Amino acid sequence: MESAFFISAFATLFVVIDPIGLAPIFIALTQGASSAHRRTIAVRATVIALILLTLFAFFGEAVLGFIGITMPAFRIAGGILLFITALDMLFERRTKRREDQAESDHPPDPSVFPLAIPLIAGPGAIATMILLAGSVDSAFGMLAVLVVMAAVLALVFLMFLSAGIIERALGHTGITVTTRLLGMLLAALSVQFVLDGLSAFGIGGA
Incomplete structure (x- = not known):
């Protein structure tokens, strides 16, 4: 029973977070960044997502209920923020901002938004973690949920690290x-x- 739950939880989180689908988005968001900066963004994004999803696994439902936020409202807010990012990508606003920051020592950093939130730790992933945590009734079950989450995020990180190879294959x-x-x-x-x-x-x- 535990192994079946482990497999089911992994499949659910894998589909919701979609590490393979995040790789080209990561490339688009970090286009022109150096390998070191891109690696830093990958580490920061996955660590932030790991912390957020862990917190929601333990306290998510209680916190959202306490402050009166429903998951539908959270999903709508995440959709609006993601739409802003989509507009930036469609109309090259991010490229213009890169040119404005070209002389700065602080290159753009999408690790927190939109990578960690809402692309990795989005409404779907958060809701999934809350549901998975609520479906277990033992410390071992909660540990299994956390291990599954860490495994999926490790795959996300590996896909981010391979972004340079994918970028070179695609070209400008x-x-x-x-x-x-x-x-x-x-x-x-x-x-x-x-x-x-x-x-x-x-x-x-x-």
Whole structure:
């Protein structure tokens, strides 16, 4: 039973977080960054996501309930923030900001937003962690949930580290096309987040 739960939990989190799908997004968000800076962003993003998801596993449902925030509301907020990122990717606003910061010693850092939140530790991942933690009734079960989460985030980190190889394979033109395409996909994903949140509110109010 425990092994079946472990496999089911891993499959659920893997699909929700989607490490493979995050790799090209990471490339688009860190285009032009050095290998060292890109590695720093990868480490920071995964560590922040690990901390957030761990906290939500233990305290998520209680905290959200205490401050009166529902998961549908959280999903809508994440969708709106993700839509802003999609607009940046579609209209090259991020490129313009890079040019403005070219003379600065502090290059753009997307590790906290949008990588850690809401792309890795997004509404779906947070909700999944809360549900998985709520479905176990022992310390061993909670440990299994945390191990599964760490394994999925390790895969995310490995995909981020391979971003340089993928970027070289695509080339500048390929990255530009990919960035625009992912901007459209992120916009659609963000709208889906909002629609799911609104739908949940509708069901709750019925």
